[in-house]
Amino acid sequence: MFPHVLEDPSVSPPFSIRPSAESLLLLKHCRFAAFLYTPEGKVVIERVWEETLAELEFAGVRPILESMRA
Secondary structure, three states, rough: OOOOOHHHHOOOOOOOOOOOOOHHHHHHHHHOOOOHHHHHHHHHHHHOOOOOHHOHHHHHHHHHHHHHHO
């Protein structure tokens, strides 16, 4: 439906961790809802991500993710 998303380098998918080859293949076949590619969708994604991290705080998820970025 939105083939330009993968071909256009200026359009980034709604996640910040560098995807693997497998996840890019999945993304090619399983696109996100069009709303998530809008500025409003980015706000929703960020809020849900922060809420998810807050819920998983007991497991120390945030430091684990930080260590994976380095």
